[in-house]
Amino acid sequence: MNWKSVMATFVLGTSIVAGGTTVSADVSADLDQGKEASQFIKKNFDVKNVVSNKAVDKFLKANESTLNLKVNKDLKLVKTETDELGMTHYVYNRVIQNVPVANSKVVVHTDKKGNVAAVNGEFHSDAPDKVRQQKAFNKHQAVDYAWDHIDVDREDADKVQKSELGEDFNTLTENSDLVVYNEDGEYTLAYHVELQFAQPYPANWQVYINAETGDVLKASNVVHEATGTGTGVLGDTKSLNTYAYNNTYYLFDTTKPMNGVIETFDNYGGQYSSLPGYYVTDSGNTFYSERQKAAVDAHYYAGEVFDYYYDTFNRVSYDNNGSDIRSTVHYGSNYNNAAWTGNQMIYGDGDGSTFTYLSGADDIVAHELTHAVTDTTAGLIYENQSGALNESFSDVFGYFVDSEDWLMGEDVYTPGVSGDALRSLSNPNAYNQPDHMNEYQNLPNTEAGDWGGVHINSGIPNKAAYYTINSLGISKAQQIYYRALTVYLTPSSNFQSAKAALQQSAQDLYGSSAKSAVTQAWSNVGL
Structure with missing residues (x-):
């Protein structure tokens, strides 16, 4: 290398x-x-x-x-x-x-x-005392500018679906706030616009617009995507929490200690046109058909991940406020991916060669829902080292949920080929990732450059997590990682900051010996 x-x-x-x-x-x-x-x-x-x-x-x-x-x-x-x-x-x-x-x-x-x-x-010690305060337009107009910039018809992203329960669903979320935007030491009054939608494509647009000129300072679609590994839905029988209504059973789970529900939809109609789609139903409460398999796993694993965070950390849903956990399966056509769009999960079926049903891997579901946890806690920016940490923490909690091996997504990657995976915490090099700072890849902060290597360089903190878990065990390591993510990490945290956050978390929870183990783990990867 x-x-x-x-x-x-x-x-x-x-x-x-x-x-x-x-x-x-x-x-x-x-x-x-x-x-x-x-x-x-x-x-x-x-x-x-x-x-x-x-x-x-x-x-x-x-x-x-x-x-x-x-x-x-x-x-x-x-x-x-x-x-x-x-x-x-x-x-x-x-x-x-x-x-x-x-x-x-x-x-x-x-x-x-x-x-x-x-x-x-983020202290911003060199920031100026003042910035120009001229505003040529308001935050509502900024939303219109953002729609124009991303070249999406708002009406296409704002279609309301009516479920068989008679409820209306809308996947569109819009927010706009006045902020000071910093780029290379230049501070500018700007509007931060968030546009989250699932059609006509999955999006979580973060757009910064100069409040005086209307120029777009930065625009990124930061939908968190992950692909998995393995043989697809394994044919095992699962116990499901369902909802009975008018002699029909729905994949609609009201049993969790949360304000909302866990609900699962099917994207009937094909490409992007019907999100969130329609509830997966069965007249006999036996979801055994081929089409239902992806939905069964999406629904079951969403509940499993909820239980993990609730039982281990007393966290109520991804935002700790009991919000709905919504999943849509059969997304798109031969879609080789899964994603957290900012307000729901989507799962493709794969093309049958590279991937099969992506909802069939519990570590993929855990990975994506951990992106949601990160969004509502540390808020790690999805670029460069903070973005690599965002990916790494999702991988690490994917491992905590599915700790049978160190592989990520092995259940749905390359069906028919055993033993391979998308990534490995124990051996990142096996999957073209660095596992030490002397292999760090300096990639451009563009889509082609993986936003500065967020999926590539995550191998380095992943290997540090591997060393930490081997030294302290899963029980202590997961508490340390959760505390670092929810208490100490901040949006621009980098690898050195993550090391410090994990050291402090270890010290808080278990004392100096645990802190020393974390220190050694990160030293092993060159930090």
Whole structure:
């Protein structure tokens, strides 16, 4: 292999002033292709009784000069969360003139005694105090500009379907917010527009539009896609939670402790035209036909993944608010993929050669629903190293759900060929992925470049996870990874930040020996 490592990292020492005393701090950051580095500052800060929003503000104010942040000008508190360990996490938006900087947050973590354990996030220390505030149009007009840019007829994405239960379904979601957009150190007032839909193609468009000129600063369709491996739907018999209505049984699960339901649809009508489609039904509550097999697996595995997150972490659905988990099978024609579109799952049937029914692999379902968890927690940007982490965490939790082997998607990839897979956590090189930083691939941040190698370079953190799991076991490793994803990682987190987040999570949960195991795992891959 002739892959070239291009990642420039640095770990530097600085000092943090806490309560009038200067203490040494470790600052981890990464030069990740011009993006704002996520910093992770950890030390035994000489400050006590930080047990309220007011006390955290006082702590931050005492450290303004060294953090290069002013609490009353640069930070806006958005939420405070206390976890099962008794630690409290104060989450701030990084703002300029009270407008949030896109894909940025700063988090202060305190233990149950009121000591500050760590501060991390996107500090934007070199950001200006002001940006031009001229707005030539409003956020609703920005949505129209975004539709024009992606060249999709809104009506095609906004078709309402009526289910056999009499409910209306609409797959379209639109959001628009004013933000400060940062690219290579240039800060611009912009609208962040999100367009999520499943027809005429699966999309989760993230569009940034200059608020003064209307120019599109960036537009990316960040639908998370994964392909699987194996022999397809295996013919095993599963117990299903269904719903009876008017002498008909539906793949509609109301048994989970959630506000919504788990529901499964069939995309009758072929190419993209009827999403979410129609409920999969049976008059005898026996879903045995060939066409029903993909739906049976999609429905069953969605429930399995829900149970995993609920039983292991007490998480209620992907957003921890009990939202519906919706799946559509038989998507498209010979569609060799599965995807989380931002509001539902879609599964292709495969072409019968490269893939068979993609819903037939529980690690694929877990991978995609973990993208949904990531979207509602760390928000890892889907490009470069943060995007590779986004993919890696989905692979890792795919493994936690299906821990029989280290392979990803082996059940539906190349039907008729045994023993192969799409990826491997234990041996990324076997599937053309790097497993060490000296093999890191510097790819362009384009669709052709895999958005900076999000699926390629994920082999490196995947191998670190393999070492961690082998050292600590699944039980501890999954708690460490979940805590890092939901507590410490932030949108621009890179590999060095992920290492720090996992170290801190290990220390929080299991102490110094677990932290040492995480440190060694990442050292093994060159970090």
